[in-house]
Amino acid sequence: MVVLQKEYLDLVLAPSGLLLMFGYHLFLLYRILKYPHKTVIGYENHNKNAWVERMLQTETDVGLAINVIASNASTSTYLASLSISLSSLIGTWAGNSNKNFLEEVILGDRSLSTYAIKYISILMCFLIAFTCFVQSVRYYVHASFLISTLDSDLPVKYVQRSVIRGGNFWSLGLRALYFATMFLLWIFGPIPMFTCSVSMVVVLHMLDTNSVPLHQFRFSSTKKRSEKVVTASHRILLGEPTSVL
Structure with a gap:
């Protein structure tokens, strides 16, 4: 009877936690597509578009833009290396773990098939995170090539x-790591996994919700700015009041 009860915990709590996480991210995807200004991802994408537009106005800002993109690419590279290293560590742990110790701390199904599902789920999440971070680096590198193409009508x-x-793949990689954390706690039983799922959904909802209105950026071209400065200089020489906006 006790064995059946423990198996029942895994059959109920583990799928419930997984559905909760998937349901939240489907809801987040719907908000990003329909109401991007209400999400942090949409807010950041809006600012990134404005930043790219500003960086491409003058050639003097190309170096700054490349440095910013390179820093993002290096961070994605680090997380990709971390993901593949953790996947290797989990694989080694799965092969050499002490089943007797796990049976003492786990309140749930202790069958070999359940252990296999847990480890495979964690490995899949880390591999997906690795792939997403690599794709993020790929797009950031491509953006660097495009920005450094001077004197072009790009x-x-x-x-x-x-x-x-690049930013979207970065976000997907982070989400895969969140799922990996949830599956990692599943090793210690369905109750920690379900608790982690509920807590993570609450925290992510707070972090993914944006309440700051989108700022409508307006950039004046360098040529117009220079003309204003020259006009102001002439007025100063003539003793007239000036106002450079």
């Missing part, structure tokens, strides 16, 4: 698309 939307996709 459309701004090409660079914006690469930067946005």
Whole structure:
């Protein structure tokens, strides 16, 4: 009777926690597509588009733009290395773990098939995170090539698309790590997994919700700015009041 009760915990709590996480992210995806201004991801993408547009206005800002993109690419590279290292560590742990110790601390199903599902789920999450971070690096590198193409009629939307996709793959990689954390706690039983799922959904909902209104950026071209400065200089020489906006 006790064995059946423990198996029942895994059959109920583990799928419930997984459905809770999937349901929240489907809801988040719906909000990003329909109401992007209400999500942090949509807010950041709006600012990234404005940043790319500003960086491409003058050639003097190309170096700054490349440095910013390179820092994001290096962070994605680090997380990709971390993900593949953790997947290797989990694989080694799965092969050499002490089943007697786990049976003492786990309140749930202790069958070998359940152990296999747990370890495979964790490995899949880390591998998905690794793939997403690698794709993020790929798009950031491509954006660097596009931004460094000087004296060209390159459309701004090409660079914006690469930067946005790099950020989106970064977010997907982080979400995969969140799922890996949930599956990692499943090793110690369905109750820690379900508790982690509920807590993570509450925290992520707070972090993913944006209440700051989108700022409508307006950039004046360098040529117009220079003309204003020259006009102001002439007025200063003539003793007239000036106002450079």
